[in-house]
Amino acid sequence: xxxxxxxxxxxxxxxxxxxxxxxxxxxxxxxxxxxxxxxxxxxxxxxxxxxxxxxxxxxxxxxxxxxxxxxxxxxxxxxxxxxxxxxxxxxxxxxxxxxxxxxxxxxxxxxxxxxxxxxxxxxxxxxxxxxxxxxxxxxxxxxxxxxxxxxxxxxxxxxxxxxxxxxxxxxxxxxxxxxxxxxxxxxxxxxxxxxxxxxxxxxxxxxxxxxxxxxxxxxxxxxxxxxxxxxxxxxxxx
Numbered sequence: 001x002x003x004x005x006x007x008x009x010x011x012x013x014x015x016x017x018x019x020x021x022x023x024x025x026x027x028x029x030x031x032x033x034x035x036x037x038x039x040x041x042x043x044x045x046x047x048x049x050x051x052x053x054x055x056x057x058x059x060x061x062x063x064x065x066x067x068x069x070x071x072x073x074x075x076x077x078x079x080x081x082x083x084x085x086x087x088x089x090x091x092x093x094x095x096x097x098x099x100x101x102x103x104x105x106x107x108x109x110x111x112x113x114x115x116x117x118x119x120x121x122x123x124x125x126x127x128x129x130x131x132x133x134x135x136x137x138x139x140x141x142x143x144x145x146x147x148x149x150x151x152x153x154x155x156x157x158x159x160x161x162x163x164x165x166x167x168x169x170x171x172x173x174x175x176x177x178x179x180x181x182x183x184x185x186x187x188x189x190x191x192x193x194x195x196x197x198x199x200x201x202x203x204x205x206x207x208x209x210x211x212x213x214x215x216x217x218x219x220x221x222x223x224x225x226x227x228x229x230x231x232x233x234x235x236x237x238x
Contacts, residue, residue, distance in 0.1 A: 007070040009034050009078035009198075017086055020144050021153040021188040026086045027144070028200040029191060033078070037134050037196045040228060043068055044101045044134070044221035053102075061106035061115045061177075061209070063219060067228055072099030075130060075230050079200050083128055083234060087202065091237035092126070099230045104140075104211055105218040108176035116173040118145040118185050120155045121203035121231060129203040132228035133193035140225055141193040143178070143210040144201075145185040153188065154204045177211040193225075203231060 009030075016029040034040075048065035058064060076097050084091050106115065121129055131142055146153045149166040170184040181187040190210050191199055201207070209225075217223040 007036075007068065007074045009074055015082060015086075018189070018191070021146055022151070023153045025154060025202060025205055027189075027191065027205075028079075028082050028086055030078075030082075030198040030200070031194060031196065033132060033196050033198040035196070040067075040071065040134055041136075041222060041226060044226055048101055048221070050101070050103060050219070050221070059112070059114055059119070060102060061111060061211075062102060062104040065101040065103075065221075067099050067101050071228065072097060072230060075099060075132070075198075075228070076232060079128065079130060079230070079232065080234075082200055083232075087128070088126075088234075088236065092234040093237050094232060095235045096233040097230065099228065101134075101221070102227045102229050103219060103221065103224045104209060104214065105224065107214065108211075111175075111177065113173060116176065116178055117182075118143075118178060118206040118208045120206055123156050123160055123204050124233070125154075125156060125202055125204055126234045126236070127203040128200060128232045128234065130198055130200045130228075130230040130232070132198045132230075133195060134226040134228060135193065135224065136195055138215065138225045139192045139194070140212055141191045141210045142199060143190040143208050144188050145178075145181060145206040145208065146188050147206065148184055148186055153206055154202065155206070156204060178208045179210055179212055
């Protein structure tokens with residue numbers, strides 16, 4: 001693995017901004033984000049110990065493993081100015097950050113009902129999520145959705161009661177991963193995975209992994225849908 005000083009994101013990678021849905025929420029796409037995807041895959045395969053996400057209380061449909069602290073710190077440094085420029089319009093500072101590696105491994109037939117529908121990570125508009133795609137041969141990315149009954153594409157504290165009331169009347173989701181939407185949710189955009197592509201979005205966007213297939217060796221970091229993930233709680237700088 002590269003030494004800590006080398007763990008910086010590429011400063012010459014130019015972000016693309018995609019405004020999605022009726023709410024026009026920005027999603028930042030950064031291709032060629034690091035230039036050291038092979039190092040990260042090697043770390044995940046040889047130094048990171050993966051465990052079922054459920055063991056740490058996560059509904060993620062697969063395995064989670066620790067990522068290098070230097071990688072997580074570098075990701076925070078890279079996305080903070082992007083958040084200030086494209087989301088808040090004012091400087092922000094990190095309040096809390098959590099990063100890890102992830103592998104989708106759950107068979108579609110074994111998904112829980114919650115895993116078969118889009119979700120938000122939080123109702124806080126100052127929490128952000130990144131997905132850094134690290135697989136070499138898998139374009140299954142991230143999809144974003146609109147709840148059909150309410151029209152919501154994002155959730156906040158004010159919207160949550162109405163959303164939960166409406167969800168109680170929704171039909172159950174079909175079996176399998178939510179790739180194209182269903183009777184309750186309309187897919188409004190999808191961003192395909194590419195090696196070393198990073199996407200950044202508000203964690204209160206309704207979203208889901210866009211999982212069209214499971215690799216034969218889904219639990220192998222060298223062959224599965226490996227991603228680096230960051231959940232970053234921000235505060236507006238004083």
